Amino acid sequence: MIVVTGATGNIGRRLVGRLLEDGVAVRALTRDPARAGLPPEAETVRADLTDAAGLEPLLAGADALFLNLAAGGQEAAGAVLDAAVKAGVRRVVLNSSIAVTGTPADETNFIARMHAALERAVRDSGLEWTFVRGGDYATNALAWSASIRESGVVRDAHPGAQGVPVHEADLAEVAAVALLDRSGAHQGQIYTVTGPEVLTVAQRVAAIGGAVGRETRVEQITEEAAAEAMSGPHFPKEAALELVRMFGGTVGTAPAVSDAVERVTGRPARTFAEWARDHAADFS
Numbered sequence: 001m002i003v004v005t006g007a008t009g010n011i012g013r014r015l016v017g018r019l020l021e022d023g024v025a026v027r028a029l030t031r032d033p034a035r036a037g038l039p040p041e042a043e044t045v046r047a048d049l050t051d052a053a054g055l056e057p058l059l060a061g062a063d064a065l066f067l068n069l070a071a072g073g074q075e076a077a078g079a080v081l082d083a084a085v086k087a088g089v090r091r092v093v094l095n096s097s098i099a100v101t102g103t104p105a106d107e108t109n110f111i112a113r114m115h116a117a118l119e120r121a122v123r124d125s126g127l128e129w130t131f132v133r134g135g136d137y138a139t140n141a142l143a144w145s146a147s148i149r150e151s152g153v154v155r156d157a158h159p160g161a162q163g164v165p166v167h168e169a170d171l172a173e174v175a176a177v178a179l180l181d182r183s184g185a186h187q188g189q190i191y192t193v194t195g196p197e198v199l200t201v202a203q204r205v206a207a208i209g210g211a212v213g214r215e216t217r218v219e220q221i222t223e224e225a226a227a228e229a230m231s232g233p234h235f236p237k238e239a240a241l242e243l244v245r246m247f248g249g250t251v252g253t254a255p256a257v258s259d260a261v262e263r264v265t266g267r268p269a270r271t272f273a274e275w276a277r278d279h280a281a282d283f284s
Contacts, residue, residue, distance in 0.1 A: 001025040002179055003062045003089070005049065005080060006071030008036050010139045011095060014172035015066060016042050022180060029058060029071070049076035052083070059087035064179045067122070068095040073234065074114050078121055091128040091187075093178045094119065095171070098135025098192055109246075110239040130178035131190045134171045136163035136255075138195065138275040141204055143230070148208060148283045152216045157226035159202045159218040161247040162255055164194035167270040167278075170261045177264050186264070194258040196269040201247075204272055211276035212283045223248065 002019055006012040007028035019026045020041050029047035030036045038044050047058055049072035059065065065084050069077045084092060096119055099112035106112040115133075122129045144154045174193055178186040199207070202218045209216030227241035261269035276283075 006068035052079040055083035138165040
């Protein structure tokens with residue numbers, strides 16, 4: 001049996017479905033099972049990942065764990081990992097971040113620092129492990145859904161910022177292969193997972209316009225305004241500003257494109273245009 005944290009998130013939901021297709025028993029952890037909307041074949045369980053005392057029973061009988069820092073934060077992820085060790089879980093696949101470099105620079109970046117610390121904890125746990133380092137999630141574009149529906153205009157600090165957006169289904173499939181591995185081929189591996197093509201913010205907005213059949217464009221705003229719009233209860237403005245400035249640093253660059261999706265799953269990564277078509281209803 002495989003336990004999935006963040007089961008109702010973009011990656012987790014896809015992962016639950018993918019594992020069920022393979023006939024694997026899945027225990028999906030969520031704060032509200034009644035509203036989860038997961039397939040009935042999954043064992044959907046109420047979980048408060050901030051309650052360390054109640055975590056071990058959630059891992060009982062599990063062979064593997066998909067661990068996502070986004071499903072409760074750094075402290076909760078560490079507690080889930082500790083509970084997995086106590087429950088006798090054998091393998092953990094960590095949804096990490098492409099921001100992690102394995103160099104001292106990780107300590108100067110908010111996102112890298114959190115994920116690097118969790119990677120160290122996983123390595124030290126004694127469990128078999130695989131790291132799936134994703135970044136530039138295509139689903140980040142969902143933040144534009146309201147503005148595209150209302151006006152067709154996206155306000156962004158850096159329309160020319162470049163990245164290699166990755167479909168959540170590809171991240172889920174890479175994680176599934178590692179979780180289901182019986183050969184040991186994925187043990188101790190670090191997969192940096194990207195999409196197949198470099199795109200600017202403006203090109204992504206145009207691709208969404210093509211998917212929904214309307215004109216879309218980008219209006220440039222200040223970094224401060226962009227950080228304010230991005231920040232929230234679990235993402236401080238200082239971290240958002242750091243992220244916005246990092247995006248700005250990609251203007252005119254050539255971000256690396258990884259072939260990890262094809263190497264691990266045996267098929268090419270999905271394009272952003274495919275992602276936009278898959279999510280057209282979110283922007284219509």
